[in-house]
Amino acid sequence: MYGYCGRVIRINLTDGSIKKEVLDLEKAKKYIGARGLGVKTFIDEVDPKVDPFSEENKFIIAGGPLTGAPVPTSGRYMVVTKSPLTGTIAISNSGGKWGAEFKFAGYDMMILEGKAKKPIYINIVDDVVEIMDAVEVWGKVVSETTDYLKGIHGDKSKVLCIGPGGEKLSLMSAVMNDVDRAAGRGGVGAVLGSKNVKAIVVRGTNKVALADEEKTKKVSSDKTGILMKDPVAGSGLPTYGSAVLVNIINENGILPVRNFQKSYSDEADKVSGETLTEKYLVKKNPCYRCPIACGRWVKLDDGTECGGPEYETLWSFGPDCDVYDLNAVDVANMLCNEYGLDTISVGATIAAAMELYQRGYIKDEEIEADGVSLNWGDAEAMVAWTKKIGLREGFGDNMADGSYRLCESYGVPEYSMTVKKQELPAYDPRAVQGHGITYAVNNRGGCHIKGYMISPEILGYPEKLDRFADEGKAAYAKVFHDLTAVIDSLGLCIFTTFGLGLPDYVDMYNAVVGEEHDNESLLRAGDRIWTLEKLFNLKAGLTKADDTLPKRLLEEPIAEGPSKGNVHHLKVLLPEYYSVRGWDENGLPTDETLRNLGLEEYIGYIEK
Amino acid sequence: MVIDLKVEVRLFATFREGREKKYFLDMPEGSRVIDLLDMLKIPAEEVSILLLNGRDGDAMRILDESDVVAVFPPVGGG
Numbered sequence: 143m144y145g146y147c148g149r150v151i152r153i154n155l156t157d158g159s160i161k162k163e164v165l166d167l168e169k170a171k172k173y174i175g176a177r178g179l180g181v182k183t184f185i186d187e188v189d190p191k192v193d194p195f196s197e198e199n200k201f202i203i204a205g206g207p208l209t210g211a212p213v214p215t216s217g218r219y220m221v222v223t224k225s226p227l228t229g230t231i232a233i234s235n236s237g238g239k240w241g242a243e244f245k246f247a248g249y250d251m252m253i254l255e256g257k258a259k260k261p262i263y264i265n266i267v268d269d270v271v272e273i274m275d276a277v278e279v280w281g282k283v284v285s286e287t288t289d290y291l292k293g294i295h296g297d298k299s300k301v302l303c304i305g306p307g308g309e310k311l312s313l314m315s316a317v318m319n320d321v322d323r324a325a326g327r328g329g330v331g332a333v334l335g336s337k338n339v340k341a342i343v344v345r346g347t348n349k350v351a352l353a354d355e356e357k358t359k360k361v362s363s364d365k366t367g368i369l370m371k372d373p374v375a376g377s378g379l380p381t382y383g384s385a386v387l388v389n390i391i392n393e394n395g396i397l398p399v400r401n402f403q404k405s406y407s408d409e410a411d412k413v414s415g416e417t418l419t420e421k422y423l424v425k426k427n428p429c430y431r432c433p434i435a436c437g438r439w440v441k442l443d444d445g446t447e448c449g450g451p452e453y454e455t456l457w458s459f460g461p462d463c464d465v466y467d468l469n470a471v472d473v474a475n476m477l478c479n480e481y482g483l484d485t486i487s488v489g490a491t492i493a494a495a496m497e498l499y500q501r502g503y504i505k506d507e508e509i510e511a512d513g514v515s516l517n518w519g520d521a522e523a524m525v526a527w528t529k530k531i532g533l534r535e536g537f538g539d540n541m542a543d544g545s546y547r548l549c550e551s552y553g554v555p556e557y558s559m560t561v562k563k564q565e566l567p568a569y570d571p572r573a574v575q576g577h578g579i580t581y582a583v584n585n586r587g588g589c590h591i592k593g594y595m596i597s598p599e600i601l602g603y604p605e606k607l608d609r610f611a612d613e614g615k616a617a618y619a620k621v622f623h624d625l626t627a628v629i630d631s632l633g634l635c636i637f638t639t640f641g642l643g644l645p646d647y648v649d650m651y652n653a654v655v656g657e658e659h660d661n662e663s664l665l666r667a668g669d670r671i672w673t674l675e676k677l678f679n680l681k682a683g684l685t686k687a688d689d690t691l692p693k694r695l696l697e698e699p700i701a702e703g704p705s706k707g708n709v710h711h712l713k714v715l716l717p718e719y720y721s722v723r724g725w726d727e728n729g730l731p732t733d734e735t736l737r738n739l740g741l742e743e744y745i746g747y748i749e750k
Numbered sequence: 751m752v753i754d755l756k757v758e759v760r761l762f763a764t765f766r767e768g769r770e771k772k773y774f775l776d777m778p779e780g781s782r783v784i785d786l787l788d789m790l791k792i793p794a795e796e797v798s799i800l801l802l803n804g805r806d807g808d809a810m811r812i813l814d815e816s817d818v819v820a821v822f823p824p825v826g827g828g
Contacts, residue, residue: 373823377764377823378763378825378826381764382825384828387827387828389762391800391821393760393762393804394804406804413773415763415827416762416763557770579800597828602798704801
């Protein structure tokens with residue numbers, strides 16, 4: 143067996159039993175691994191209607207066949223569970239080094255079931271898997287937890303953990319690994335918290351077995367060469383990180399400001415990648431086997447060194463709150479890493495609270511005891527709220543479950559810039575039509591990364607599309623969604639698409655696993671994975687009405703700036719998207735589509 | 751008679767190396783976007799994204815009064 147390890151850990155946290163199971167290789171190959179394998183396993187074992195915080199919800203971590211293999215960006219793992227934030231399938235992945243180490247220990251997947259009676263952590267050293275008492279680390283922030291556990295299990299161990307955010311069941315809490323990498327979205331940290339699992343420590347000393355070592359070496363060298371020659375992967379991202387997007391998104395007039403009330407700021411450069419590089423960057427902070435190295439390591443004004451912000455984070459704590467103090471944004475990012483919180487959702491929730499305050503829904507007396515303002519542009523307040531959200535302190539407790547629940551509590555959910563109750567990222571879709579359809583149909587709710595249409599519509603990769611046009615966008619988005627499902631399931635980073643295309647992923651899979659796939663079959667596996675996620679959501683009770691955008695983005699034209707006057711054309715694009723997917727007018731996959739994708743077993747799964 | 755047009759050029763990422771972030775330039779009427787690039791010694795082939803007043807622009811377009819030209823090398827992220 144190559145690429146895959148062939149073993150799965152299953153832990154029942156309720157009774158403390160630990161089992162090692164043989165990987166169903168046929169299933170793994172059909173769904174590739176990581177995201178696909180995790181979703182397939184999850185839907186087979188868990189009722190989609192399950193309460194995310196109940197014992198019946200499971201928490202799956204899976205690597206892909208390329209995770210840990212000697213190919214570029216192979217450090218990624220995927221978390222699959224039911225999201226307490228969205229009620230959809232949660233598919234949340236992370237880089238760093240933990241994912242590769244998990245494979246080196248000899249496992250493809252871990253399934254956590256039930257709920258521990260008291261705080262525990264799991265320690266894995268190759269074949270040895272044990273449940274440990276976590277009383278000493280419960281309550282600690284992420285860096286302290288990591289240091290403490292490395293102190294016990296050795297510096298070579300890799301630590302995945304939750305922070306106070308996950309312990310306190312914040313619906314915006316992340317699963318953190320290697321201190322500053324996050325499986326950030328969907329509130330997956332809270333699922334671990336609900337199960338009383340603080341951390342998973344892993345040490346592995348094996349290698350991923352390769353079908354053809356020489357071929358893998360050559361393929362890896364070729365693909366790394368392509369990435370290094372690509373101006374974005376080989377130059378732009380290493381120099382500036384993803385933060386380089388601040389200016390280009392702003393110049394296009396699609397940088398959301400004040401909770402999407404505006405879409406351009408003449409102060410954006412103060413929180414840009416160029417300014418971050420000039421004033422705060424200490425060094426690059428790469429993930430396992432990554433030649434791109436977009437990760438940042440920064441020095442705060444007080445001298446503290448820590449992981450630096452991504453583009454989305456610079457936006458959420460910056461322009462979305464009308465804040466242009468880069469050190470404050472860096473601090474909020476650091477706090478989210480320490481408390482184990484999703485930076486997109488936390489920043490966007492503070493922005494939503496600021497709008498509720500602006501409009502008089504949140505009254506002064508409600509925040510008086512906190513002594514922190516909700517005024518636009520108050521950088522100090524933005525940092526203070528981040529901390530209060532992490533600790534569920536004062537009014538921060540009202541904000542800790544995200545902007546949808548906050549706005550709904552005032553009777554105005556329309557001020558929550560969310561899809562399926564998850565905060566939208568840093569691009570105004572009113573003037574990027576294809577990206578808007580990605581937002582609306584994304585199986586995990588508001589998210590940019592599972593089909594990054596900004597790439598063709600703004601950045602010109604792999605070709606430049608007219609961002610205002612509707613024609614062809616639904617079909618284009620579908621291919622991006624399927625390809626992303628492939629990359630996520632292989633265990634690679636989506637940033638490899640700045641240089642690599644589908645045939646390159648086929649080459650890497652085939653070299654590592656053995657000749658199995660061609661372009662068509664690999665992309666079809668992506669389609670299969672996306673469709674299976676959709677089936678989960680439909681069974682969980684979501685409908686066509688959930689495949690939408692906030693009212694503001696559909697009805698209020700962009701007020702000013704280069705994209706002035708535009709709204710999103712969901713009414714045109716949604717039916718087209720369903721159609722190119724082979725789904726009916728209500729977004730239900732037809733029997734024929736299920737058959738074509740090898741999903742015959744799900745015919746009749748959804749009542750029509 | 752040559753009439754000067756006032757235009758703004760914004761430079762980003764590596765185009766800022768050895769240059770200012772922003773220029774306000776007086777250009778003779780009839781000048782094209784590419785003339786601005788030449789003046790700033792930015793090779794047209796290194797330009798990945800050229801925005802004219804926030805919309806995809808063409809280097810051969812003749813400049814208008816108060817045009818804002820934003821020039822980017824290849825950049826990406828997400």
